[in-house]
Amino acid sequence: MRQDLRWKSAILFIVVLIFAVVLSPVGKDFFKGDPIRQGLDLKGGIELLLSPDYRLGSTNLFRFGDELVLKMKQAGITEPKVDPLGVLDGDRYDGLKFTFASPSDVERVKNLGLFPANYRLEQFGETKNLHLTPDYQGNVVELAVNQDARDYGDIDEVLTRSIAIINNRINEKSGGVGETDIRKDGKGRIVAQLPGVSTLQEAKELITATGRLTFRINNQIVLDGTDMQDIRVQYDASKGGYVIAFAFKGEGAKQLEKITTENVGKQMAVYLDESMLMNPVINDPIPNGSGVITFGNSTKEEVEKDAILMKSGALPVSLRVVSSTQVAPTLGREIVKQSLLAGVIGIALVITFMAIFYSLPGILADAALILYGLFLLGVMACLRQVLTLPGVAGFILTLGMAVDANIIIFERIKDEIRNGKRVRPAVQAGYGRALVTILDSNITTLIAAGVLYFFGNGPVQGFAVTLAIGIVVSMITAIYITRMFLEWKIDHDPDRYAKFFGVKEVVEQ
Numbered sequence: 001m002r003q004d005l006r007w008k009s010a011i012l013f014i015v016v017l018i019f020a021v022v023l024s025p026v027g028k029d030f031f032k033g034d035p036i037r038q039g040l041d042l043k044g045g046i047e048l049l050l051s052p053d054y055r056l057g058s059t060n061l062f063r064f065g066d067e068l069v070l071k072m073k074q075a076g077i078t079e080p081k082v083d084p085l086g087v088l089d090g091d092r093y094d095g096l097k098f099t100f101a102s103p104s105d106v107e108r109v110k111n112l113g114l115f116p117a118n119y120r121l122e123q124f125g126e127t128k129n130l131h132l133t134p135d136y137q138g139n140v141v142e143l144a145v146n147q148d149a150r151d152y153g154d155i156d157e158v159l160t161r162s163i164a165i166i167n168n169r170i171n172e173k174s175g176g177v178g179e180t181d182i183r184k185d186g187k188g189r190i191v192a193q194l195p196g197v198s199t200l201q202e203a204k205e206l207i208t209a210t211g212r213l214t215f216r217i218n219n220q221i222v223l224d225g226t227d228m229q230d231i232r233v234q235y236d237a238s239k240g241g242y243v244i245a246f247a248f249k250g251e252g253a254k255q256l257e258k259i260t261t262e263n264v265g266k267q268m269a270v271y272l273d274e275s276m277l278m279n280p281v282i283n284d285p286i287p288n289g290s291g292v293i294t295f296g297n298s299t300k301e302e303v304e305k306d307a308i309l310m311k312s313g314a315l316p317v318s319l320r321v322v323s324s325t326q327v328a329p330t331l332g333r334e335i336v337k338q339s340l341l342a343g344v345i346g347i348a349l350v351i352t353f354m355a356i357f358y359s360l361p362g363i364l365a366d367a368a369l370i371l372y373g374l375f376l377l378g379v380m381a382c383l384r385q386v387l388t389l390p391g392v393a394g395f396i397l398t399l400g401m402a403v404d405a406n407i408i409i410f411e412r413i414k415d416e417i418r419n420g421k422r423v424r425p426a427v428q429a430g431y432g433r434a435l436v437t438i439l440d441s442n443i444t445t446l447i448a449a450g451v452l453y454f455f456g457n458g459p460v461q462g463f464a465v466t467l468a469i470g471i472v473v474s475m476i477t478a479i480y481i482t483r484m485f486l487e488w489k490i491d492h493d494p495d496r497y498a499k500f501f502g503v504k505e506v507v508e509q
Contacts, residue, residue: 005491008484016371019378027381035381038195039181039388039462044327045195046203051188052155053320054147055092056128058084061145064121064130065096071114077105085142089320091275095133095144103139110136115143158316159184165315166192166207181386189322195386200324205305207319213310214271215259222259222268227252229289231311233304236292242303243292244310253289261285270310277306339392346399347373354403358410360500364485365406365478372402372477379469390463398470401445405438405478423494431483438479442471 021027027035040047056064065082073079078101086094100106109115115134120127129148134141152158163182170180181193197203213225229249236243248256259268260282269279270293280293295303350369354362376395380387387395413430421429449471452464490496 005484005487008480009488012481012484016374019374022378022381023374031381031384036377037384037386039386039391040193040195040327042387042389042392043195045193046197046200047325047327048192048194048203048207049185049322049324050190050192050207050319051322052149052152052158053089053092053318054149055094055318055320056130056145056147057318058088058091058093060121060128061093061096064145067121068096068098068114072109075108075112075114077108080105085144092318092320095142098141098143100139100141106136106139106141109141110134115141118148152317155188156184159188159190161316162319163190166190170194190319200321200326203324204321205309212272216269216271217259217263217266219269223252223255225310227255228311231307233300233307235300236294239292239294241295241297242300243294244303244307245292246290246310248289256289256291257285257287260291272309277309339389339396343392343396343399346396350400350403354406358407358500360489361406361410361413361486364489365403365410365482367485368406368477368482369399369402371481372473373399375473375477376470379473380466383469385465385469386462387466388462390460391466394463394466394470398467398474401470402474402477404441405434405475406482408437409434409478409482423490427483427486427490427494431479435479438475442475445471 022030023035055061061084062082069079069082080101081099083097083099084093084095085097098109100109115132117132119130119132121130122128129151131146131148133144133146135143149155163184166182167180170182180195181191183191185191192203192207194203213228214221215223215225227248227250228246229252230245230247232245233242234245235241247253263282264285265282267279267281270277278293278295347369351366354365354369356362358365376398385391409430412434413426416426416429416433417423446468449464449468453461453468456464
Protein backbone atom coordinates (compact mmCIF):
# COMPACT_ATOMS: atom_id res chain seq x y z
CA MET A 1 0.00 0.00 0.00
CA ARG A 2 1.22 3.50 -0.83
CA GLN A 3 2.54 5.59 2.04
CA ASP A 4 -0.09 8.30 1.56
CA LEU A 5 -2.88 5.72 1.73
CA ARG A 6 -1.50 4.41 5.01
CA TRP A 7 -1.68 7.75 6.84
CA LYS A 8 -5.04 8.55 5.25
CA SER A 9 -6.32 5.19 6.50
CA ALA A 10 -5.01 5.93 9.99
CA ILE A 11 -6.78 9.31 10.04
CA LEU A 12 -10.02 7.76 8.81
CA PHE A 13 -9.84 5.05 11.48
CA ILE A 14 -9.33 7.65 14.23
CA VAL A 15 -12.25 9.79 13.00
CA VAL A 16 -14.57 6.78 12.74
CA LEU A 17 -13.56 5.68 16.25
CA ILE A 18 -14.21 9.16 17.68
CA PHE A 19 -17.68 9.45 16.15
CA ALA A 20 -18.55 5.88 17.16
CA VAL A 21 -17.67 6.72 20.77
CA VAL A 22 -19.62 10.00 20.59
CA LEU A 23 -22.78 8.16 19.49
CA SER A 24 -22.32 5.29 21.96
CA PRO A 25 -23.47 5.10 25.61
CA VAL A 26 -20.10 6.65 26.50
CA GLY A 27 -21.15 9.75 24.59
CA LYS A 28 -24.45 9.80 26.46
CA ASP A 29 -22.57 9.93 29.75
CA PHE A 30 -20.23 12.64 28.43
CA PHE A 31 -23.05 14.88 27.19
CA LYS A 32 -25.24 14.06 30.23
CA GLY A 33 -28.05 13.11 27.89
CA ASP A 34 -28.75 11.81 24.41
CA PRO A 35 -25.89 12.63 22.00
CA ILE A 36 -28.46 13.54 19.34
CA ARG A 37 -30.75 16.04 21.04
CA GLN A 38 -34.38 15.93 19.95
CA GLY A 39 -36.59 18.93 19.41
CA LEU A 40 -40.10 19.56 20.67
CA ASP A 41 -41.80 17.83 17.73
CA LEU A 42 -39.87 14.59 18.37
CA LYS A 43 -39.39 14.52 22.14
CA GLY A 44 -42.61 16.15 23.27
CA GLY A 45 -42.85 19.06 25.67
CA ILE A 46 -44.42 22.48 25.94
CA GLU A 47 -44.49 25.52 23.68
CA LEU A 48 -45.24 28.89 25.30
CA LEU A 49 -46.13 32.22 23.73
CA LEU A 50 -44.92 34.93 26.12
CA SER A 51 -45.77 38.61 26.18
CA PRO A 52 -44.43 41.43 28.39
CA ASP A 53 -46.59 41.73 31.50
CA TYR A 54 -46.87 45.29 32.74
CA ARG A 55 -49.29 44.50 35.57
CA LEU A 56 -48.18 45.04 39.15
CA GLY A 57 -47.18 42.12 41.34
CA SER A 58 -49.94 41.24 43.81
CA THR A 59 -48.03 42.52 46.85
CA ASN A 60 -47.36 45.89 45.21
CA LEU A 61 -50.90 45.97 43.88
CA PHE A 62 -52.52 45.60 47.30
CA ARG A 63 -50.12 48.12 48.85
CA PHE A 64 -51.14 50.48 46.06
CA GLY A 65 -54.78 49.77 46.91
CA ASP A 66 -54.09 50.63 50.55
CA GLU A 67 -52.54 53.91 49.43
CA LEU A 68 -55.65 54.81 47.42
CA VAL A 69 -57.99 53.85 50.27
CA LEU A 70 -56.01 56.08 52.65
CA LYS A 71 -56.51 59.02 50.30
CA MET A 72 -60.25 58.27 50.16
CA LYS A 73 -60.51 58.20 53.96
CA GLN A 74 -58.63 61.50 54.15
CA ALA A 75 -61.24 62.94 51.75
CA GLY A 76 -64.04 61.76 54.05
CA ILE A 77 -65.19 58.88 51.85
CA THR A 78 -66.34 55.70 53.57
CA GLU A 79 -63.66 53.02 53.24
CA PRO A 80 -64.60 50.72 50.34
CA LYS A 81 -64.16 46.96 50.13
CA VAL A 82 -61.12 46.11 47.98
CA ASP A 83 -60.82 42.86 46.00
CA PRO A 84 -58.46 41.71 43.27
CA LEU A 85 -59.67 42.17 39.72
CA GLY A 86 -59.33 39.23 37.35
CA VAL A 87 -57.92 35.73 37.81
CA LEU A 88 -54.59 35.28 39.57
CA ASP A 89 -51.89 34.72 36.93
CA GLY A 90 -48.56 33.93 38.53
CA ASP A 91 -48.48 36.55 41.30
CA ARG A 92 -50.48 39.15 39.35
CA TYR A 93 -54.06 40.33 38.93
CA ASP A 94 -55.46 42.64 36.27
CA GLY A 95 -56.18 45.30 38.88
CA LEU A 96 -58.43 46.11 41.84
CA LYS A 97 -62.17 46.14 42.41
CA PHE A 98 -63.51 48.79 44.81
CA THR A 99 -67.01 48.33 46.24
CA PHE A 100 -68.32 51.53 47.84
CA ALA A 101 -71.19 52.10 50.26
CA SER A 102 -73.16 54.05 47.65
CA PRO A 103 -72.96 55.46 44.10
CA SER A 104 -72.52 58.92 45.61
CA ASP A 105 -69.14 57.83 47.02
CA VAL A 106 -68.13 56.69 43.56
CA GLU A 107 -69.15 60.09 42.17
CA ARG A 108 -67.03 61.88 44.78
CA VAL A 109 -64.03 59.67 43.98
CA LYS A 110 -64.50 60.51 40.31
CA ASN A 111 -64.83 64.26 40.91
CA LEU A 112 -61.76 64.33 43.18
CA GLY A 113 -59.70 62.55 40.54
CA LEU A 114 -58.53 59.80 42.89
CA PHE A 115 -58.23 57.43 39.91
CA PRO A 116 -56.13 59.53 37.50
CA ALA A 117 -54.99 58.19 34.13
CA ASN A 118 -51.35 58.35 35.27
CA TYR A 119 -50.11 57.67 38.78
CA ARG A 120 -46.63 57.84 40.30
CA LEU A 121 -46.12 55.04 42.84
CA GLU A 122 -43.15 54.86 45.19
CA GLN A 123 -42.59 51.55 46.98
CA PHE A 124 -39.54 49.71 48.30
CA GLY A 125 -37.39 52.67 47.26
CA GLU A 126 -38.50 52.35 43.63
CA THR A 127 -40.69 54.57 41.48
CA LYS A 128 -43.28 53.01 39.18
CA ASN A 129 -45.28 55.01 36.64
CA LEU A 130 -48.74 53.49 36.39
CA HIS A 131 -51.60 53.71 33.91
CA LEU A 132 -55.00 53.48 35.60
CA THR A 133 -58.15 52.61 33.66
CA PRO A 134 -61.26 52.92 35.89
CA ASP A 135 -64.63 51.45 34.94
CA TYR A 136 -67.41 53.09 36.99
CA GLN A 137 -70.42 50.79 37.55
CA GLY A 138 -72.89 52.13 40.13
CA ASN A 139 -71.24 51.70 43.52
CA VAL A 140 -68.38 49.60 42.05
CA VAL A 141 -65.17 50.71 40.34
CA GLU A 142 -63.06 48.18 38.46
CA LEU A 143 -59.57 49.63 38.15
CA ALA A 144 -57.13 48.11 35.65
CA VAL A 145 -53.53 48.82 36.71
CA ASN A 146 -50.54 48.63 34.36
CA GLN A 147 -47.00 49.95 34.52
CA ASP A 148 -45.72 52.28 31.82
CA ALA A 149 -44.00 50.22 29.13
CA ARG A 150 -41.68 53.15 28.38
CA ASP A 151 -40.02 52.65 31.76
CA TYR A 152 -38.48 49.46 30.38
CA GLY A 153 -36.80 51.09 27.36
CA ASP A 154 -36.67 49.67 23.84
CA ILE A 155 -38.94 46.62 23.79
CA ASP A 156 -36.88 44.80 21.14
CA GLU A 157 -33.75 45.09 23.28
CA VAL A 158 -35.75 44.06 26.36
CA LEU A 159 -36.94 40.89 24.61
CA THR A 160 -33.41 40.09 23.41
CA ARG A 161 -32.09 40.35 26.98
CA SER A 162 -35.02 38.28 28.26
CA ILE A 163 -34.27 35.50 25.76
CA ALA A 164 -30.63 35.38 26.88
CA ILE A 165 -31.66 35.09 30.54
CA ILE A 166 -34.31 32.43 29.83
CA ASN A 167 -31.76 30.38 27.90
CA ASN A 168 -29.38 30.71 30.86
CA ARG A 169 -32.05 29.46 33.27
CA ILE A 170 -32.89 26.46 31.12
CA ASN A 171 -29.22 25.62 30.61
CA GLU A 172 -28.63 25.81 34.37
CA LYS A 173 -31.41 23.28 34.85
CA SER A 174 -30.26 20.92 32.10
CA GLY A 175 -26.51 21.18 32.65
CA GLY A 176 -26.00 23.30 29.55
CA VAL A 177 -27.54 20.89 27.07
CA GLY A 178 -31.13 22.11 26.92
CA GLU A 179 -32.89 21.55 23.57
CA THR A 180 -34.84 24.79 23.93
CA ASP A 181 -35.76 27.10 21.10
CA ILE A 182 -36.33 30.61 22.49
CA ARG A 183 -36.93 33.36 19.92
CA LYS A 184 -38.88 36.52 19.14
CA ASP A 185 -41.98 36.13 16.97
CA GLY A 186 -41.70 39.55 15.32
CA LYS A 187 -44.79 40.87 17.11
CA GLY A 188 -43.24 41.94 20.41
CA ARG A 189 -43.56 38.49 21.96
CA ILE A 190 -41.37 35.47 22.70
CA VAL A 191 -41.90 31.86 21.58
CA ALA A 192 -40.37 29.28 23.91
CA GLN A 193 -40.21 25.60 22.93
CA LEU A 194 -39.22 23.38 25.86
CA PRO A 195 -38.68 19.73 24.91
CA GLY A 196 -38.91 17.30 27.82
CA VAL A 197 -40.79 19.70 30.13
CA SER A 198 -43.84 17.82 31.37
CA THR A 199 -46.05 20.47 33.02
CA LEU A 200 -47.00 24.06 32.34
CA GLN A 201 -46.29 24.95 35.97
CA GLU A 202 -42.70 23.71 35.68
CA ALA A 203 -42.17 25.82 32.56
CA LYS A 204 -43.69 28.95 34.07
CA GLU A 205 -41.69 28.70 37.29
CA LEU A 206 -38.41 28.86 35.41
CA ILE A 207 -39.35 31.32 32.67
CA THR A 208 -41.84 33.91 33.90
CA ALA A 209 -40.23 34.83 37.25
CA THR A 210 -38.69 38.27 36.69
CA GLY A 211 -35.90 37.43 39.09
CA ARG A 212 -35.25 40.50 41.29
CA LEU A 213 -33.56 38.95 44.31
CA THR A 214 -34.08 40.70 47.65
CA PHE A 215 -33.46 39.85 51.32
CA ARG A 216 -36.04 41.08 53.79
CA ILE A 217 -36.46 41.31 57.56
CA ASN A 218 -39.98 42.06 58.81
CA ASN A 219 -40.98 42.57 55.15
CA GLN A 220 -38.47 45.41 54.74
CA ILE A 221 -35.80 45.11 52.06
CA VAL A 222 -32.39 45.13 53.76
CA LEU A 223 -30.25 43.76 50.91
CA ASP A 224 -30.59 42.90 47.22
CA GLY A 225 -28.77 40.49 44.92
CA THR A 226 -26.79 43.10 42.99
CA ASP A 227 -23.49 42.15 44.66
CA MET A 228 -24.17 38.40 44.69
CA GLN A 229 -20.95 36.75 43.49
CA ASP A 230 -21.57 33.01 43.74
CA ILE A 231 -24.41 30.58 44.42
CA ARG A 232 -23.95 26.81 44.43
CA VAL A 233 -25.55 23.69 45.88
CA GLN A 234 -23.44 21.36 48.01
CA TYR A 235 -23.89 18.62 50.59
CA ASP A 236 -23.01 19.64 54.15
CA ALA A 237 -22.75 16.68 56.53
CA SER A 238 -22.68 18.98 59.57
CA LYS A 239 -26.03 20.50 58.52
CA GLY A 240 -27.51 17.09 57.67
CA GLY A 241 -28.42 17.78 54.07
CA TYR A 242 -28.00 19.93 50.98
CA VAL A 243 -27.38 23.65 51.40
CA ILE A 244 -27.05 26.70 49.17
CA ALA A 245 -23.62 28.24 49.62
CA PHE A 246 -23.55 31.92 48.65
CA ALA A 247 -21.05 34.74 48.56
CA PHE A 248 -21.35 38.51 48.29
CA LYS A 249 -18.65 40.91 47.13
CA GLY A 250 -17.80 44.54 47.80
CA GLU A 251 -20.45 46.66 49.49
CA GLY A 252 -22.84 43.71 49.53
CA ALA A 253 -20.48 41.71 51.75
CA LYS A 254 -20.11 44.65 54.16
CA GLN A 255 -23.88 45.19 54.26
CA LEU A 256 -24.49 41.46 54.87
CA GLU A 257 -22.06 41.48 57.82
CA LYS A 258 -23.79 44.50 59.37
CA ILE A 259 -27.30 43.09 58.91
CA THR A 260 -26.52 39.60 60.23
CA THR A 261 -24.62 40.99 63.23
CA GLU A 262 -27.56 43.20 64.24
CA ASN A 263 -30.27 40.60 63.62
CA VAL A 264 -29.03 37.27 65.00
CA GLY A 265 -32.00 35.03 65.76
CA LYS A 266 -34.32 36.78 63.31
CA GLN A 267 -35.62 35.43 60.01
CA MET A 268 -34.25 36.97 56.81
CA ALA A 269 -36.55 35.98 53.95
CA VAL A 270 -35.25 35.56 50.41
CA TYR A 271 -37.63 36.90 47.76
CA LEU A 272 -37.68 36.53 44.01
CA ASP A 273 -39.71 39.60 43.09
CA GLU A 274 -42.71 39.30 45.41
CA SER A 275 -42.54 35.51 45.83
CA MET A 276 -40.78 34.23 48.94
CA LEU A 277 -38.34 31.44 48.08
CA MET A 278 -37.21 30.69 51.64
CA ASN A 279 -37.23 32.20 55.13
CA PRO A 280 -34.07 31.10 56.97
CA VAL A 281 -33.02 32.17 60.47
CA ILE A 282 -29.82 34.17 61.01
CA ASN A 283 -27.92 31.89 63.38
CA ASP A 284 -24.59 33.74 63.39
CA PRO A 285 -23.05 36.90 61.91
CA ILE A 286 -21.58 36.45 58.42
CA PRO A 287 -18.31 38.43 58.47
CA ASN A 288 -16.79 37.68 55.06
CA GLY A 289 -19.82 37.77 52.79
CA SER A 290 -19.94 33.97 52.51
CA GLY A 291 -22.58 31.80 54.16
CA VAL A 292 -24.98 28.92 53.67
CA ILE A 293 -28.75 28.50 53.63
CA THR A 294 -29.92 25.20 55.12
CA PHE A 295 -33.00 23.24 54.00
CA GLY A 296 -33.29 20.36 56.45
CA ASN A 297 -34.44 17.19 54.67
CA SER A 298 -35.12 18.79 51.26
CA THR A 299 -33.95 16.80 48.24
CA LYS A 300 -31.09 17.94 46.04
CA GLU A 301 -33.54 18.69 43.21
CA GLU A 302 -35.63 20.96 45.43
CA VAL A 303 -32.58 22.88 46.63
CA GLU A 304 -31.18 23.17 43.08
CA LYS A 305 -34.47 24.61 41.86
CA ASP A 306 -34.20 27.54 44.31
CA ALA A 307 -30.51 27.99 43.54
CA ILE A 308 -31.23 28.20 39.80
CA LEU A 309 -33.86 30.89 40.35
CA MET A 310 -31.50 32.85 42.61
CA LYS A 311 -28.52 32.94 40.25
CA SER A 312 -30.02 32.93 36.75
CA GLY A 313 -30.48 36.68 36.53
CA ALA A 314 -33.36 39.12 36.56
CA LEU A 315 -35.59 39.55 33.56
CA PRO A 316 -35.83 43.19 32.47
CA VAL A 317 -39.63 42.83 32.26
CA SER A 318 -42.20 40.43 33.64
CA LEU A 319 -43.57 37.92 31.15
CA ARG A 320 -47.02 36.41 31.00
CA VAL A 321 -48.10 33.26 29.20
CA VAL A 322 -50.44 34.21 26.37
CA SER A 323 -50.94 30.64 25.19
CA SER A 324 -49.43 27.21 25.77
CA THR A 325 -49.36 24.04 23.70
CA GLN A 326 -48.37 20.65 25.06
CA VAL A 327 -46.97 18.08 22.63
CA ALA A 328 -47.26 14.45 23.69
CA PRO A 329 -44.00 12.44 23.45
CA THR A 330 -45.95 9.53 21.93
CA LEU A 331 -46.34 11.59 18.76
CA GLY A 332 -42.60 12.15 18.64
CA ARG A 333 -41.82 8.47 19.12
CA GLU A 334 -44.15 7.50 16.29
CA ILE A 335 -42.60 10.11 14.01
CA VAL A 336 -39.11 8.83 14.84
CA LYS A 337 -40.15 5.26 13.98
CA GLN A 338 -41.65 6.34 10.67
CA SER A 339 -38.65 8.52 9.84
CA LEU A 340 -36.22 5.71 10.65
CA LEU A 341 -38.20 3.36 8.41
CA ALA A 342 -38.12 5.93 5.61
CA GLY A 343 -34.39 6.39 6.12
CA VAL A 344 -33.71 2.64 6.05
CA ILE A 345 -35.75 2.23 2.86
CA GLY A 346 -33.99 5.22 1.27
CA ILE A 347 -30.53 3.93 2.15
CA ALA A 348 -31.40 0.44 0.90
CA LEU A 349 -32.61 1.79 -2.45
CA VAL A 350 -29.54 4.01 -2.90
CA ILE A 351 -27.18 1.15 -1.99
CA THR A 352 -28.95 -1.21 -4.36
CA PHE A 353 -28.88 1.33 -7.20
CA MET A 354 -25.17 2.01 -6.81
CA ALA A 355 -24.28 -1.69 -6.55
CA ILE A 356 -26.27 -2.61 -9.69
CA PHE A 357 -25.21 0.25 -11.97
CA TYR A 358 -21.60 0.73 -10.83
CA SER A 359 -20.64 -2.69 -9.50
CA LEU A 360 -17.45 -2.54 -7.40
CA PRO A 361 -17.09 1.29 -7.45
CA GLY A 362 -20.74 1.51 -6.45
CA ILE A 363 -20.17 -0.86 -3.51
CA LEU A 364 -17.22 1.25 -2.39
CA ALA A 365 -19.43 4.35 -2.61
CA ASP A 366 -22.03 2.51 -0.51
CA ALA A 367 -19.40 1.89 2.16
CA ALA A 368 -18.56 5.59 2.12
CA LEU A 369 -22.30 6.35 2.38
CA ILE A 370 -22.53 4.36 5.62
CA LEU A 371 -19.62 6.36 6.99
CA TYR A 372 -21.39 9.51 5.79
CA GLY A 373 -24.36 8.69 8.02
CA LEU A 374 -22.03 8.09 10.98
CA PHE A 375 -20.14 11.35 10.35
CA LEU A 376 -23.31 13.42 9.93
CA LEU A 377 -24.81 12.22 13.21
CA GLY A 378 -21.45 12.55 14.96
CA VAL A 379 -20.99 16.15 13.81
CA MET A 380 -24.52 17.04 14.93
CA ALA A 381 -23.83 15.49 18.33
CA CYS A 382 -20.53 17.34 18.75
CA LEU A 383 -22.10 20.66 17.72
CA ARG A 384 -25.05 19.94 20.07
CA GLN A 385 -27.51 20.55 17.27
CA VAL A 386 -31.16 19.82 17.96
CA LEU A 387 -32.75 17.29 15.61
CA THR A 388 -36.30 18.27 14.67
CA LEU A 389 -38.78 16.67 12.28
CA PRO A 390 -37.73 18.99 9.40
CA GLY A 391 -34.15 18.10 10.33
CA VAL A 392 -34.97 14.41 9.93
CA ALA A 393 -36.35 15.24 6.47
CA GLY A 394 -33.11 17.08 5.69
CA PHE A 395 -31.08 14.08 6.85
CA ILE A 396 -33.00 11.69 4.60
CA LEU A 397 -32.76 14.13 1.70
CA THR A 398 -28.98 14.43 2.03
CA LEU A 399 -28.64 10.63 2.00
CA GLY A 400 -29.74 10.67 -1.61
CA MET A 401 -27.65 13.72 -2.39
CA ALA A 402 -24.57 12.09 -0.85
CA VAL A 403 -24.05 9.81 -3.87
CA ASP A 404 -24.57 12.52 -6.52
CA ALA A 405 -20.90 13.45 -6.47
CA ASN A 406 -19.90 9.80 -6.78
CA ILE A 407 -22.04 9.37 -9.89
CA ILE A 408 -20.49 12.47 -11.50
CA ILE A 409 -16.98 11.23 -10.68
CA PHE A 410 -17.57 7.65 -11.89
CA GLU A 411 -19.01 8.87 -15.18
CA ARG A 412 -16.05 11.19 -15.64
CA ILE A 413 -13.63 8.32 -14.97
CA LYS A 414 -15.43 6.25 -17.64
CA ASP A 415 -14.96 9.09 -20.13
CA GLU A 416 -11.25 9.34 -19.33
CA ILE A 417 -10.73 5.57 -19.82
CA ARG A 418 -12.67 5.63 -23.10
CA ASN A 419 -10.40 8.42 -24.24
CA GLY A 420 -7.41 6.14 -23.84
CA LYS A 421 -6.15 6.67 -20.31
CA ARG A 422 -5.27 3.82 -18.00
CA VAL A 423 -7.28 3.38 -14.81
CA ARG A 424 -4.98 5.12 -12.32
CA PRO A 425 -4.52 8.37 -14.31
CA ALA A 426 -8.19 8.16 -15.31
CA VAL A 427 -9.21 8.12 -11.62
CA GLN A 428 -6.96 11.09 -10.91
CA ALA A 429 -8.27 13.04 -13.89
CA GLY A 430 -11.86 12.07 -13.16
CA TYR A 431 -11.70 13.41 -9.62
CA GLY A 432 -9.80 16.52 -10.68
CA ARG A 433 -12.18 17.50 -13.48
CA ALA A 434 -15.35 16.60 -11.55
CA LEU A 435 -14.32 18.69 -8.54
CA VAL A 436 -15.42 22.03 -10.08
CA THR A 437 -18.86 20.66 -10.94
CA ILE A 438 -19.30 19.13 -7.48
CA LEU A 439 -18.25 22.32 -5.69
CA ASP A 440 -20.50 24.46 -7.88
CA SER A 441 -23.63 22.37 -7.26
CA ASN A 442 -23.03 22.01 -3.51
CA ILE A 443 -22.13 25.66 -2.91
CA THR A 444 -25.39 26.80 -4.50
CA THR A 445 -27.27 24.43 -2.18
CA LEU A 446 -25.29 25.77 0.79
CA ILE A 447 -26.34 29.30 -0.17
CA ALA A 448 -29.97 28.20 -0.19
CA ALA A 449 -29.50 26.57 3.23
CA GLY A 450 -27.99 29.81 4.53
CA VAL A 451 -30.98 31.82 3.31
CA LEU A 452 -33.36 29.36 4.99
CA TYR A 453 -31.42 29.62 8.25
CA PHE A 454 -31.18 33.41 8.46
CA PHE A 455 -34.71 34.18 7.31
CA GLY A 456 -36.58 31.13 8.64
CA ASN A 457 -37.87 30.25 12.09
CA GLY A 458 -37.05 27.29 14.37
CA PRO A 459 -38.29 24.31 12.26
CA VAL A 460 -36.99 25.81 9.01
CA GLN A 461 -33.67 26.56 10.66
CA GLY A 462 -33.47 22.94 11.85
CA PHE A 463 -33.88 21.76 8.27
CA ALA A 464 -31.30 24.27 7.02
CA VAL A 465 -28.68 23.27 9.58
CA THR A 466 -29.06 19.55 8.87
CA LEU A 467 -28.97 20.22 5.13
CA ALA A 468 -25.81 22.35 5.38
CA ILE A 469 -23.95 19.84 7.58
CA GLY A 470 -25.06 17.00 5.27
CA ILE A 471 -23.77 18.78 2.16
CA VAL A 472 -20.34 19.46 3.66
CA VAL A 473 -19.99 15.90 4.99
CA SER A 474 -21.19 14.42 1.68
CA MET A 475 -18.53 16.34 -0.25
CA ILE A 476 -15.85 15.06 2.11
CA THR A 477 -17.00 11.44 1.81
CA ALA A 478 -17.32 11.61 -1.99
CA ILE A 479 -14.11 13.50 -2.76
CA TYR A 480 -11.82 11.92 -0.19
CA ILE A 481 -13.21 8.75 1.37
CA THR A 482 -14.68 7.11 -1.76
CA ARG A 483 -11.49 7.99 -3.64
CA MET A 484 -9.38 6.45 -0.87
CA PHE A 485 -11.46 3.24 -1.01
CA LEU A 486 -11.11 3.16 -4.78
CA GLU A 487 -7.36 3.68 -4.67
CA TRP A 488 -7.04 0.97 -2.04
CA LYS A 489 -8.64 -1.47 -4.44
CA ILE A 490 -6.93 -0.56 -7.72
CA ASP A 491 -3.49 0.29 -6.36
CA HIS A 492 -1.78 -3.05 -7.13
CA ASP A 493 -3.41 -3.90 -10.48
CA PRO A 494 -5.30 -0.89 -11.88
CA ASP A 495 -6.03 -2.24 -15.37
CA ARG A 496 -7.79 -5.23 -13.89
CA TYR A 497 -10.59 -2.97 -12.67
CA ALA A 498 -11.24 -1.14 -15.94
CA LYS A 499 -14.18 -3.49 -16.58
CA PHE A 500 -16.00 -2.05 -13.56
CA PHE A 501 -16.16 1.28 -15.37
CA GLY A 502 -17.82 -0.26 -18.43
CA VAL A 503 -14.61 -0.74 -20.44
CA LYS A 504 -13.80 -4.27 -21.65
CA GLU A 505 -10.12 -3.59 -22.25
CA VAL A 506 -7.70 -0.79 -21.66
CA VAL A 507 -6.64 1.10 -24.76
CA GLU A 508 -2.95 2.01 -24.92
CA GLN A 509 -2.20 5.72 -25.20
